Amino acid sequence: MTSDIAIVGAGVTKFGKRHDVTYRELLAEAASEAFLTMDEIHPEDVEGLYVSASMPELTVDQAHVGNLAAQELGVTPKIVSRIEMACSSGSTAIRNAWAAIKSGMIDTAVVVGLEKMTHNPRQANKGLCIVPDVEYESINGITAYSGFALAARKHMKEYGTTREQLSMVAVKNHSNAAKNEKAQFHSMGEISLEKAMNARMVADPLNLFDCSPITDGGAAVVLTRGDLAKKYTDQPIWIKGAGQSIEPSLGISNMPSITEWHALKRAAKDAYKMANVEPKDIDVAETHDCFTIAEIIEYEDLGFTKKGNGGKFIEDGESRLDGSLPVNTSGGLKAKGHPIGATGIAQIVEITTQLRGKAGKRQVDDARIGLTHNLAGFATHHVVHILSNER
Amino acid sequence: MTSDIAIVGAGVTKFGKRHDVTYRELLAEAASEAFLTMDEIHPEDVEGLYVSASMPELTVDQAHVGNLAAQELGVTPKIVSRIEMACSSGSTAIRNAWAAIKSGMIDTAVVVGLEKMTHNPRQANKGLCIVPDVEYESINGITAYSGFALAARKHMKEYGTTREQLSMVAVKNHSNAAKNEKAQFHSMGEISLEKAMNARMVADPLNLFDCSPITDGGAAVVLTRGDLAKKYTDQPIWIKGAGQSIEPSLGISNMPSITEWHALKRAAKDAYKMANVEPKDIDVAETHDCFTIAEIIEYEDLGFTKKGNGGKFIEDGESRLDGSLPVNTSGGLKAKGHPIGATGIAQIVEITTQLRGKAGKRQVDDARIGLTHNLAGFATHHVVHILSNER
Numbered sequence: 001m002t003s004d005i006a007i008v009g010a011g012v013t014k015f016g017k018r019h020d021v022t023y024r025e026l027l028a029e030a031a032s033e034a035f036l037t038m039d040e041i042h043p044e045d046v047e048g049l050y051v052s053a054s055m056p057e058l059t060v061d062q063a064h065v066g067n068l069a070a071q072e073l074g075v076t077p078k079i080v081s082r083i084e085m086a087c088s089s090g091s092t093a094i095r096n097a098w099a100a101i102k103s104g105m106i107d108t109a110v111v112v113g114l115e116k117m118t119h120n121p122r123q124a125n126k127g128l129c130i131v132p133d134v135e136y137e138s139i140n141g142i143t144a145y146s147g148f149a150l151a152a153r154k155h156m157k158e159y160g161t162t163r164e165q166l167s168m169v170a171v172k173n174h175s176n177a178a179k180n181e182k183a184q185f186h187s188m189g190e191i192s193l194e195k196a197m198n199a200r201m202v203a204d205p206l207n208l209f210d211c212s213p214i215t216d217g218g219a220a221v222v223l224t225r226g227d228l229a230k231k232y233t234d235q236p237i238w239i240k241g242a243g244q245s246i247e248p249s250l251g252i253s254n255m256p257s258i259t260e261w262h263a264l265k266r267a268a269k270d271a272y273k274m275a276n277v278e279p280k281d282i283d284v285a286e287t288h289d290c291f292t293i294a295e296i297i298e299y300e301d302l303g304f305t306k307k308g309n310g311g312k313f314i315e316d317g318e319s320r321l322d323g324s325l326p327v328n329t330s331g332g333l334k335a336k337g338h339p340i341g342a343t344g345i346a347q348i349v350e351i352t353t354q355l356r357g358k359a360g361k362r363q364v365d366d367a368r369i370g371l372t373h374n375l376a377g378f379a380t381h382h383v384v385h386i387l388s389n390e391r
Numbered sequence: 392m393t394s395d396i397a398i399v400g401a402g403v404t405k406f407g408k409r410h411d412v413t414y415r416e417l418l419a420e421a422a423s424e425a426f427l428t429m430d431e432i433h434p435e436d437v438e439g440l441y442v443s444a445s446m447p448e449l450t451v452d453q454a455h456v457g458n459l460a461a462q463e464l465g466v467t468p469k470i471v472s473r474i475e476m477a478c479s480s481g482s483t484a485i486r487n488a489w490a491a492i493k494s495g496m497i498d499t500a501v502v503v504g505l506e507k508m509t510h511n512p513r514q515a516n517k518g519l520c521i522v523p524d525v526e527y528e529s530i531n532g533i534t535a536y537s538g539f540a541l542a543a544r545k546h547m548k549e550y551g552t553t554r555e556q557l558s559m560v561a562v563k564n565h566s567n568a569a570k571n572e573k574a575q576f577h578s579m580g581e582i583s584l585e586k587a588m589n590a591r592m593v594a595d596p597l598n599l600f601d602c603s604p605i606t607d608g609g610a611a612v613v614l615t616r617g618d619l620a621k622k623y624t625d626q627p628i629w630i631k632g633a634g635q636s637i638e639p640s641l642g643i644s645n646m647p648s649i650t651e652w653h654a655l656k657r658a659a660k661d662a663y664k665m666a667n668v669e670p671k672d673i674d675v676a677e678t679h680d681c682f683t684i685a686e687i688i689e690y691e692d693l694g695f696t697k698k699g700n701g702g703k704f705i706e707d708g709e710s711r712l713d714g715s716l717p718v719n720t721s722g723g724l725k726a727k728g729h730p731i732g733a734t735g736i737a738q739i740v741e742i743t744t745q746l747r748g749k750a751g752k753r754q755v756d757d758a759r760i761g762l763t764h765n766l767a768g769f770a771t772h773h774v775v776h777i778l779s780n781e782r
Contacts, residue, residue, distance in 0.1 A: 022526070024526070049637075054454070055448065055454070057446065057448050057449055057518070057521060058448055058449075060525075061517075061521050061525050062521055062525050062526075063445070063446070063475065063477055063518065063521045063522050064475075064476065064477040064521075064522045064523075064641065064767060064768055064772075066475075066476050066637075066772075067476075067477070067637060067640075067641045067767065067768055067771055067772055068524075068641045070637045070638070070639045070640075070641075071639045071640055071641045071645065073639070074639050075639060076636060076637055076638065076639060076654070076657075077637065078634075078635055078636065078661070079483075079486055079487075079490075079635050080476065080483070080635070080637050080772065081474055081476060081483050081486070081487055082474065082475045082476055083472055083473065083474065083475075084454065084455075084457075084473045084474075084475055085455065085457050085458075085471065085472060085473055086454055086455040086458070092470075092471070092472050095470055095472070095496075096470075096472055096487050096490070096491070098494075098496075099470075099487070099490045099491040099493075099494040099496050100487070100490040100494075102490075102494035102495070102496070103489075103490040103491075103493035103494040104493070105486075105489075105490050105493070126452075127448070127454065130448060130452050130453055130454045130455075131454050131455045132455075133459075134451075134452050134453050135413070135415070135453075243469075244469055244470050244471070245467060245469065246440075246457075246458060246461045246467055246468065246471050247461070247467065248461045248462045248464070248465050248466060248467060249458075249461075249462055250455065250458045250459045250461075250462045254462065263467070266467075270469070376455060376458065377455055377458055380458055381455075381457075381458055381471065
């Protein structure tokens with residue numbers, strides 16, 4: 001089936017500590033990075049404007065950032081929405097933009113995501129700690145860190161996943177970040193398995209190199225109706241499939257399983273079906289490696305390998321840049337960084353860049369079909385997109 | 392043109408100080424109120440779930456409330472989004488649900504909005520004060536109160552609007568609230584013009600009775616594809632038109648005019664055109680009376696009367712329950728209350744209830760076409776919906 005919706009612009013800002021810009025400057029920079037990948041775009045083209053932001057109320061004392069975006073871009077769209085779905089805000093914003101274009105409400109939309117966190121770590125940490133169920137769980141000490149640590153320990157027990165395999169994910173993603181100048185840890189370069197394994201403990205068994213960092217950064221994409229794509233670029237990338245699913249569980253205690261993510265399997269199934277492809281057809285993927293254990297579980301529940309085999313998948317080098325299915329070529333959340341509102345959009349930007357053949361030192365040869373996976377909470381909410389450079 | 396999208400359920404909670412319920416209980420109550428107006432609905436019907444919430448991060452220390460809603464409703468939708476567009480979050484959430492259904496992504500969506508503010512007035516006030524431009528304006532003392540006071544003073548100077556006319560809006564809306572048991576100030580009953588005029592000053596010329604209150608409350612609607620409507624109710628209400636527009640201005644200083652709201656005129660024009668009706672065809676309206684001056688300007692920019700005539704419109708009784716175009720029959724933000732995330736949805740609920748002929752003591756005779764208007768910021772963002780009980 002041909003796709004109705006094209007990505008015609010896609011860019012990210014430098015991720016990391018961005019004390020050189022204000023929040024609004026970072027927002028404008030993200031949009032500019034996307035516009036610079038296009039042949040043209042005019043203010044009146046921006047009929048839809050979607051802003052993905054998780055915690056500006058906490059970290060920069062500013063609400064109504066949808067209106068801020070209209071101001072910074074100098075546009076008067078027909079629909080403006082700020083979306084918050086915690087770490088999956090970005091991909092959810094893209095889903096809403098997709099629907100608005102598909103419905104005929106608008107022709108073209110800018111989707112911009114950002115977060116500015118590093119200048120205010122106390123509020124950034126609060127923002128992260130109030131994503132799970134505050135009344136019943138966070139208040140008793142279940143944070144993202146301890147929650148994913150439980151998943152790691154259980155996955156180790158059930159499937160024999162090892163401490164080394166967790167660290168191999170970090171080593172791979174730092175290696176990719178070393179090839180991505182926009183990545184937060186670009187200048188750190190490659191890290192050794194020893195360094196990754198011996199970092200200080202955060203929540204046993206997860207150490208510092210198993211955890212994604214606090215990051216400032218922005219990302220933006222421009223979506224348009226298929227028949228208008230050539231106006232903006234000669235390299236449109238097509239949204240071929242999408243799937244989204246959620247568990248009726250804000251916290252971890254209502255999850256049917258913490259090592260097999262049923263909502264991810266539902267989202268992936270819908271996306272593969274819509275795109276009419278199978279996991280083996282995917283050439284490159286960006287998955288949600290908020291913790292190393294997450295990437296391992298995602299190999300399994302996205303169908304890249306069989307259940308329980310995720311540890312072996314990284315150990316065998318399958319997901320490396322030179323492997324059979326390179327994952328997180330950007331450096332991933334682990335090493336590119338995780339500015340919450342930007343993350344889901346930055347994943348789409350990386351795959352778009354790969355499918356356009358413009359990923360430089362980290363380019364995957366002959367990448368034609370790519371996948372993104374963005375999650376929130378204790379893997380309670382998932383969005384999967386499948387992109388192609390062929391309509 | 393026949394409408395593709397029907398409202399098949401619509402309900403609000405009691406508004407006011409709701410110290411009897413937690414945030415999640417209020418959310419569930421809002422959804423239940425909508426479900427109780429339907430013949431049936433099943434968990435698997437809820438393919439879309441949209442949550443309108445402005446400041447739960449500040450007032451109840453909980454983010455990711457889209458996921459919370461899935462938990463409280465016990466549903467696993469294909470799309471879940473939490474929308475924040477300050478005071479216009481509710482109507483914007485409805486726009487996104489409309490697009491998702493129209494696009495074919497989903498058949499049926501629940502849109503629930505809420506805010507819990509009264510238990511934590513310090514954080515609620517912070518939430519309101521960070522809606523305008525914090526870096527350039529709020530920090531210098533421009534709040535919603537002082538900003539709308541500037542608009543009132545300028546409207547008085549330009550058009551001769553009087554202090555009495557501002558208070559007449561409050562008197563009317565409190566009179567309507569006295570007929571609405573769900574309204575925050577229901578039990579206060581009617582108020583005299585003298586009482587409204589002599590209340591203590593908040594931001595000259597706006598006094599306490601010119602300002603909407605801090606409120607706890609929730610509202611929900613269920614939208615579905617037109618051909619599925621009869622499954623859920625024999626009284627579907629149809630979304631005939633919608634328009635949304637924004638100024639590229641977060642604060643007040645970039646507004647082209649503070650007494651003539653161009654973005655509202657654009658949104659209204661689009662909505663009237665889509666519905667193929669004119670202002671004179673509207674039988675009943677809920678407009679965004681965050682301050683009394685706002686309702687007066689809205690009479691004008693929605694085309695209910697000519698520019699500058701808004702004060703006369705209220706003085707002549709045109710917008711009273713027994714007038715030619717009853718406005719804010721629910722009591723409006725002023726007297727029904729203004730729980731930010733619920734407001735735009737509660738407006739749709741009131742018009743739906745009126746068009747179903749179920750508004751009790753405040754029923755407008757033979758109401759067939761209704762309008763809602765929801766704004767945010769210094770009238771920088773507007774959403775207009777036109778509903779009808781005929782497809």
